[in-house]
Amino acid sequence: MNNNLWYKNAVFYEISVRAFKDSNGDGHGDLRGLTEKLDYLQTLGVDCVWIMPIYPSPLRDDGYDIADYYSVDKTYGSLDDLKVLIEAAHQRNIRIVMDLVLNHTSDQHPWFQSSRMDKNSPYRDYYVWSDDNTRYKDTRIIFVDTEPSNWTWDEQAGQYFWHRFYATQPDLNFDNPKVQAEMLNVARFWLDLGIDGFRADAVPYLIEREGTNCENLPETHVYLKQLRAFMDEHYPGRILLCEANQWPEDVRPYFGDGDEFHMGFHFPIMPRIYMALKKGRFEDMEAIMNRTPAIPENCQWCTFLRNHDELTLEMVTEEERQWMWKEYAPEPRMKLNLGIRRRLAPLLDNDRRKIELANSLLFTLPGTPIIYYGDEIGMGDNLDLFDRNGVRTPMQWDDSPHGGFTSGTPFTEMVKGEYGFAHINVADQMKSDYSLLRTIQRMIALRKKHAAFGGSDMQWIKTGNPAVAVYVRQHAGETMLILNSLSDALQQVALPAEYHQNGLELFSGKTLSLQAPISLQPYAYLWIKLS
Ligand code: NOJ
Numbered sequence: 001m002n003n004n005l006w007y008k009n010a011v012f013y014e015i016s017v018r019a020f021k022d023s024n025g026d027g028h029g030d031l032r033g034l035t036e037k038l039d040y041l042q043t044l045g046v047d048c049v050w051i052m053p054i055y056p057s058p059l060r061d062d063g064y065d066i067a068d069y070y071s072v073d074k075t076y077g078s079l080d081d082l083k084v085l086i087e088a089a090h091q092r093n094i095r096i097v098m099d100l101v102l103n104h105t106s107d108q109h110p111w112f113q114s115s116r117m118d119k120n121s122p123y124r125d126y127y128v129w130s131d132d133n134t135r136y137k138d139t140r141i142i143f144v145d146t147e148p149s150n151w152t153w154d155e156q157a158g159q160y161f162w163h164r165f166y167a168t169q170p171d172l173n174f175d176n177p178k179v180q181a182e183m184l185n186v187a188r189f190w191l192d193l194g195i196d197g198f199r200a201d202a203v204p205y206l207i208e209r210e211g212t213n214c215e216n217l218p219e220t221h222v223y224l225k226q227l228r229a230f231m232d233e234h235y236p237g238r239i240l241l242c243e244a245n246q247w248p249e250d251v252r253p254y255f256g257d258g259d260e261f262h263m264g265f266h267f268p269i270m271p272r273i274y275m276a277l278k279k280g281r282f283e284d285m286e287a288i289m290n291r292t293p294a295i296p297e298n299c300q301w302c303t304f305l306r307n308h309d310e311l312t313l314e315m316v317t318e319e320e321r322q323w324m325w326k327e328y329a330p331e332p333r334m335k336l337n338l339g340i341r342r343r344l345a346p347l348l349d350n351d352r353r354k355i356e357l358a359n360s361l362l363f364t365l366p367g368t369p370i371i372y373y374g375d376e377i378g379m380g381d382n383l384d385l386f387d388r389n390g391v392r393t394p395m396q397w398d399d400s401p402h403g404g405f406t407s408g409t410p411f412t413e414m415v416k417g418e419y420g421f422a423h424i425n426v427a428d429q430m431k432s433d434y435s436l437l438r439t440i441q442r443m444i445a446l447r448k449k450h451a452a453f454g455g456s457d458m459q460w461i462k463t464g465n466p467a468v469a470v471y472v473r474q475h476a477g478e479t480m481l482i483l484n485s486l487s488d489a490l491q492q493v494a495l496p497a498e499y500h501q502n503g504l505e506l507f508s509g510k511t512l513s514l515q516a517p518i519s520l521q522p523y524a525y526l527w528i529k530l531s
Pocket of ligand 1: 061101201243308
């Protein structure tokens, strides 16, 4: 495989640096702590780490509110620490990508401070100001639990400013060429430092236009293509990953003709994996995959089960959303905005079979899988914590005080009870061949070993059994037949005649005869290599 396409057959891992490993005992995870844990990530088989924002920030949105684009917040360390991390990661063939937050800054950013203070400031036009808070009225509110409007009155400025997220995160004005140039400079700075690419935050919202919903506008794509061209010219092999929480047909333009984003999250498949598990039927997954357009050969979807946000239910119908809340958020405090603020293991009743099955889907569907830190050991959440903080608690390394996360006092309360570090931690699971961690490690290794998974081809196989998702992945001369049972009961699957041959099941290493109907235990999965 052309090395510039490395991301197509990779496994990604998302990390909150604050919550991963503290190296200096101040209770906050930091870059040196993460560097100490690279061996763990290498053992797990991770190819690329996405680190959440580490910029100086007043932390009104956990760092997605940036006050300075050109340095590292001192709780995480220094720019030199980041360089050391990148170098140490590269020695282990691990790449590091970081968040690039284009759409907005913190209200503490000097640009905004200057902008609000003086109508004649050179920075006034860096933000979107208006005397009229009824403009762009067709634009939805994203943080519905906290924000009554996308406009907030600013006393100092004597005008309203536009923001798609918290009112502490004013939107930058991407109609201003200076803003466009500033953000290219930001990208250049981190690329020069050695970063392997960006997870570009909230890209649908860069541009506003009256009479539209202010999402996915053509002018937004024009700018993003410039960013890509700039990267291709000066930093080939570095990537852009698109965060556009949209329907597949609306994400499709972000790949352009292979000249915009390298990768894009597939948001709608995610809740449908949970729907499938709860209903014991794969039909919703099949429907969304059939609705997913083809993408250029040099592009790749990104699949995930959970991330640092609430499990978003934006890409489902109202009826499906209500159903998901009923099934997966039985306590009101589990709901947040249009989503559910819980982690993978608790969502799946801490049922090892369901957790493995969800991961089997993650690793075999088209797209590059991203693991959210801690989900590989089945970490839980802490619902007492505010907003999304409950799914961003410290990584549980061992059963020593504070789970080996820090020798000091953790910046936050950790997970308690059955999911606490006394029961769930890396060290214990490393010791056993049968732990969840070891199983995920095997899945990663198999996924990476077989080129079929890195392609985009996927064919659903009709077997007449609605409870077993059966599909074929074919690429680079390899064919994989995948069976995932969504059922809590024993299932039988009879394959069409063209599959009546022998196949090698990858986990057991056994040759299976596929002529006779296959029996599947509850939530069983089989990855079968056909010859
Ligand atoms: C998406 C990020 O994932 C989320 O955590 C953040 O709050 C918003 N973008 C705003 O930056």
